[in-house]
Amino acid sequence: MRVRVVKAKESSRNKKILIQTMAIAAALLITGVFILAIGHNPINVYSSMIKGSFGSAYRVKETIIKAVPLLITALGIAAAFRMKFWNIGAEGQIIMGAFGASFVALRFADLPKGAVLLSMMIAAVVCGGVWGIIPGYLKAKWGTNESIVTLMMNYIALKWIVYLQYGPWKDPASQGFPKIANFADSAILPKFLGVHIGWIIALVLVVVIHIFINYTKKGYEIVVLGESENTARYAGMDIKKIVLLATFISAGIAGLAGMIQASAVSNTLNMQIAGGAGYTAIIIAWLSGLSAPWMVVVSLLFAALIQGGSFIQTAFQIPQSAADIIQALILFCVLGSQFFIQYKVVFGGGEVRGN
């Protein structure tokens, strides 16, 4: 109890901003040394990373396409994190959402386009949601550790797609190549302003989640339960119901991201469908302080980092592994600074002892 009180008092906004600014400076410095070591001018590399992600209309579009799944998944993750339910299974939930959408896309492509897309979305939310409600139920019923269960279920989801890809769903027209058939046109999301409408869905979700968490009864219950189970119990809340609802919402949204990726980006289902977005989104949700509007900014920055990283590979002939190291170093410093924010807090907690 005492530690928590101190935590809030000690973490002043200015201090946080200072630490994070220093972290970014340190990141650029360390990465700069690394870039020098592989024989390039850091300033050139940095500027072309920015150019690579925002330098032309095409590049901006690519960056947005990469930001969409990150943003949507982060929104979903935040819904569970608000309840202190550590859902690190978004990767699997994206995959299962994509599976549900693909099932509809492959079976019922003959229906009108609107009907196909809508039923794909519903199927994705249900399949992803079920993948999240299972660990939610296990936790509510027997108090299992949700981090482990959600993590393990990622692998089950992934192997399930591998099985489909090599087995029952293998496209007979692919001449033995293990791939699932491409979707028909009716199952592909339309574009708006040159980018598939996933970005509109994402922005709508930002507003919806923001309102849900801050201005609805269910959202309030989720936050209270996240603060203290005893308080929720004391206030007469039905804890099991809240856990099931929040995990379904969290995973269902991740599932929707899977539908968007399968429909608009890969036009099919394959094992790369989530591509680590489920893990990256955890970082985004956390760095945004679980605030929906901030997630828009942070996921764009992450998408730019990914996009810029792939651009410098071609521009400077830097191998992919080196580009990955640059990304990783920047992430390491920014995330590492979180530790220093925490550490200061805990240190203060140890010293302030009254009476």
Added chain:
Amino acid sequence: MRESVMVELKNITKTFGTVLANEDVDLIVQKGEIHALLGENGAGKSTLVNMLSGIYSPDSGSIFIRGKQMNFDSPKESIACGIGMVHQHFKLVDRLTAKENIIAGNKGSFFTSGKEIEKKIISLCEKYDLTVDLSKRVQDMSVGEKQMLEIIKVLYRGADILILDEPTAVLIPQEVERLFNIIRRMKKEGCAVIIITHKLGEVMELCDKVTVLRRGKNVESVDIAQTSPKHLTELMVGGAVDLEIQRVKTENKEPVYEIKNISVMNSDGLKALQDVSFTMHTSEILGVAAVAGSGQKELCEALFGLVKLSQGELVFKGENITGKTPREIYKKGISMSSVPEDRLGMGLVGSMDIVDNLLLKEYYTQKGLFINRKPLKEKAKELVNRLQVSTPGIHHPVKQLSGGNIQKVLLGREIYLEPDVLITSYPVRGLDIGATYQIYDLLNEQKKKGVSVLFVGEDLDVLLNLSDRILVLCDGKVTGLVDAKNTTKEEIGMMMAGHTQETIQNKGGA
């Protein structure tokens, strides 16, 4: 004169970050003196003695022990100097026996002779009139036994300057008397004893001298003979206070909530409450006295509908509400309020502001899916004004408020629900005197309004003065339900220790 000074602190200053915990504090303790260190929560008492026991070192000022200036870098050096501290939360190893706990951490030859040690302990016990079962494991000991062991441990290390931090907080009256006798014995043997406390009655009864601290500063050091509880309170608080706890007279006491033979299991499957029956009345404060962990927490939760009963019935105004959740009870039109012991972990959401905390008990009465905070903002402002909550604003996180203000927000919210039954668990624990009396006034006000109040308290004097009747629990069973006007502290203490009302009265009669 100079010879007999055991401890002298001069101009001690200690800061933690921006918080000034001690400023220019002086303290002189003589040989054979029992010295009370008195002050409200946060006055800097613990900080001061922690510097004496080597846990902290002062920013400035000096420490003299037996006239010699000392500079403690660790508790070890302080112990070597003959200073022994008995902490409020005992520092014992549960799995070890009493003897092992006494030996642990002591210097000695590689092989220690068990017999010799035992001899030394036994002679210590005789000298100070202590008792201990050396082969008993700490986990099997009562709180009183553990404290005794802590004292022996300290004496065994050769301490003749003893510091006791709130030693009576966990004891029943008989144990307190026992402890006082031991302390007087120490005084006779020439030890210097420093007691941290905020219970004035104990200071007056036991101590020779008292030093009062307020907000980290020395207020005054006085001889007990030249002071009174009223004077000491004024020194502590820094102004005149009304120390009377009044039992408000009320009419219309009618049965309202019947508790019939209820039993509750705890999480280990053991009976936390066993066959408890009593009736709560309107316009009444029903006190509950019990040693910590005797089932009072389960009782409060059971009455509020938070735990399942394994047996028994709860009947509110003729309506059976056994097994109903708080929400279901509310839907029946019964308003039940509860101030739980764990304020921030159960009663409130620490990171939320006052408005959102008021919402906790009201959001479900609003229509629709959305939350309307507007009416609650008005309520929050009213609460802040009426109960004089000192806060930067209604949108400030409640966990950043002081203990007294946190409790005002919690109690205020529960009172605004206009309850039929108000269950309060240790409502004044950790609060300063001003806030404490304000809380008592609020409880009395509720009683006057006709509310049936349950008051779980720890200070028996307060229980006796404030309550109409007192329910005593021991090991989850009711050992007595007595009229507060016709009972004594000793009688309640006996019942807290497990003697039933009947046996006590029989003894009294015979």
